[in-house]
Amino acid sequence: MSATATDTARRAPAIALADVGKTYAGGVRALDDVSLTVEHGTFLAVMGPSGSGKSTLMHCAAGLDTPTSGSVRIDGREITGLNEARRTELRREHVGFVFQAYNLIPSLSVEDNITLPLRLAGRRPDQDWIRTLVERVGLSGRLHHRPAELSGGQQQRAALVRALAAHPAVVFADEPTGALDLRSAHQVLDLLRALVDDLGQTVVMVTHDPAAAARAHTALVMADGRVVETLHNPVASQLAARLATLGDR
């Protein structure tokens, strides 16, 4: 299965999963041989009811967790079989994260939070790029504040800048709007879409909100550890209906 993109890149796909399976201790089969390709410059939404395996899929695809079987490639690099330290290094070079709970480090200022992954990698931050991002998300006046001094929407936008600071091959967003009010959620979704359309970023977003998923190029619907449907240019009502049928089963 492949998610078609607007422009076909010559380079390897941003993410390529082949027959990925994940079984947790106790025999719970969270992923059942999922194959998936995400091309550069695309926005993919992963949907599904709770327990459908969408979070596990994201954790495996992002190298946060290791699959039990199959192969995962990020920007062409095989990550299965790497140890935690190697995977961490790969992640901070090639993958950005945005979480529902922001996960900013409370002891650091917004600016320090944004440059933290680069600092950890021993890389010099690309100041122009970061300034562009900060202006774009509207945090210019907030760089020296602590996370606790920002609103939820501002924190999530700061997390977004942090995710993008290292020019990652792909940004994973795990329920990025789950903790936000409608207005802030809209802002963040607009930003994500703009990043893909204007800057050619690649975004994979896990969500259970059909309205959020509708902003993506492609939406996958998962159930019982498998991809049961792929919708291009999805419409919220259509997604909601599809999810409702899954809920009925």
Add this chain to the structure above:
Amino acid sequence: MFRFALRMAAHRIAALLAVACAVLGGAALITATGVLAESGLRSQLPPGRLGGADVVVAADQEYHVSGDLPIALPERAAVPAGLTARLAKLPGVTLAVGDIGFPAAVTDPHGRLSPVTGEDPAAAGHGWSSAKLLAGGARVEGRAPSAPAEVAVAATTGLSVGDRVRVTANGRAATAYRVSALVHAPDAGIYFTDGRAAELAARTRTKTAGATRAGTVDLIGLRTRPGATGQVASAVRTAVAGTGLRVLTGPDRGTAVAPGAGSARSLLVLLSGSLAGIVLLITGFVTTGALGVAIAGQRRDLALLRAVGATPRQIRRLAAAQSTAVAAVALAPGIALGYVLADRFRSLLVHQDVLPARLPLTFGPFPALATVLLLIPAVRIAARCAAWRTSRMPATEAVAESRSEPRVPSRPRTAAGLLLMAASGVLSGTPLLQRTALGASATSIAGILAAIGLALAGPALVRTAGEAAVRRLRPGVSAPTWLAVSNVRAYAQRVTGVISPLAMAVVFVLTYTLAQTTVLAATADDTRTGTLGQYRLTAAALGGLPTDTLSAVRRLPGVRAAAPVGTTTVVWPYRMFGDTETESAAALILTPAARDVLDLGVTQGSLAGLTGATVAVSGEVAGPRAARPGARIKLFLGDGAPVEAKVVAVYDRGLGFGPVVLSHDLAAGHTTSALDQSVLVRTDGTATAERALTALTAARPGLALSDTAAQGGADTPPEVWVNLAVIVVLLGYLLLSIANRLVAATAQRRTEIAALRLAGTTPRQILAMMRREAGVIAVTALAAGLLLSALPLVLLGEGLLDRPWPAGPVWLLPAAAVTVIVTAYVTIELPTRRALRVPPAEAVRVGV
């Protein structure tokens, strides 16, 4: 609410374990101190050799101070002998015995001493009628002594009836006696005919003028008809009313057996009093600290409760209830442990000869009750204080802030901390003004005060220091270091919560131990330089030196000087700041001849005048008590007798020789044993002199010769051992609580660690960061501990040793440093490694 509190507690076992440990240890320490105090007040010696007396009449061996505990008088005070006959006539009395005790020892036919195990040799000799006071059924083998040259002895001596023995009684040269009877009782002594005993003890009225105790007995024992004890006791009380004598029955009789034991009891009170302060300080510090960490770990839970409608009061009640539940669980084993600990402590005291082996501890319910009454309110208040801030915040803000910490340390808190440190500085000056053990103890209190000040002012100081460090950091510094410093700055409160107990441990060990060793060194120094005589002759086995010993020693070739030295206790009330202070003090008993064997460092007057009713006093007490040469002071001697004495000299070496020296004449008749306890001998230093002394000692069984130079260093006073044991126990408690606190603090950072990992920090970088934080914590704690102890210790050295550093073991500081570093490292490294085993995405989810 309580059920709720328990539920929440169940989820925070790790952090609450720290609270439980703190309460358990604290309960054990407080209970143990309480047991010692209660024993000091209420413990009774077994009635021993008075077991057969139903009513005992004896002098009051306590000096009563209004509004304070009575002071024990260790020297036996006399009872008029004539009273015996009067009491014998009271209805219900079947037997009245006027008991006298005097030094006595038996030498068997081979010239070896036969030890009397049941009694102190200084009071082992009695008249035969005293044997009737032994607990009922003491079997007598043979017949009662009836001639002046007959004695009955305890069966424990191993002698047989009919044995020809020599008896050294009350300092007289050994005389031949025949054993007429063996007394089979564990508390039996040596019994002469009543007439002979009175003569030996110099109690007969016909004796010379020097016999100050003529016409007296030590105590009167009465036997009564069965069931008449109570009635007789009240009749006796009426008969002796107004004389100040005490009428004792039942377990109280034990106090009359040996007055010295009473002073051991009051030592227990004194000891527990001095322990109580430090124990309460450290227990409070440890418990509130552990609670602070535990509540901080639940801040989010509490904030969420606020969000769902709990009032601030309810939050504080919840925190208090939860802590009380944990404390209640820990109290029972803690109190039980306290009783065991007190018993171990008693063994140590007995082993160090501070406490008579016969004195039992009183295991009453009061220490347990006091522990509960002290700890539970303390825990409740501490928990409420810890939850104060979270409980008062608007609910939403509470949830938002729950992941970070209160960022601005409160101003009053910082001010209070700085004030405490300043107060500690002032207190540190005490040893300069008072060159005594008491003055030196101010050093440790000053140190602890400073450490508590640090705990209060710490967050502000750490924050300031952290900010300075962040500014100074080179831009190229590694990410883990940068993160560690940022954490220290941002979590000043958390870091201080860890640094201050570590610093306190350092301060505590340094000041407490070095105060002990410095006093010890200064005392030893005083004693060594002040003791001119090379030899000390004693006769503990005879109850004192035979009277002819002194002249015999003086006649020996090579002996330049010899003088008797005794010790006793005096009670000295004096005016201070308009109040009458009453203290008991150890006192030397000297003659003018002591000038040739002791150099007390006399600065005014001379010991030459130490005859008649005179005293010499040390410079420390002379000034504040207006006791300059020529002044007359009022004292109470060791048996409670009031005397007025003229001060003839003021001396410098008070630390080594005590605050007061009594003239031999003044003390005569007011000590349990009239004999000299020791003779200090100064020779020309030749081998001939030593040989002569050794020969003299060998020829007289019971004498012992010791070298004063060898004695000085090896003779560590028992208080030092006791204090060191206390330090070890308290330090163990402190370290355990620190370890607990560090582990809990690190375990609470799981979410933070997970967030860092999601942001791309490798496990290795996390470990590096945590190690650097551990390093910062250990180094800061050490530096703070050293800094806070420095002033008190410098002043201690100046005051006691005239040099700006204290005396003590060199390894103490490195050992303290290693302990601090290892503790910080282990307690941070292990929980971090555990936190790293959880996949970060999961940890964030669970932790949120």
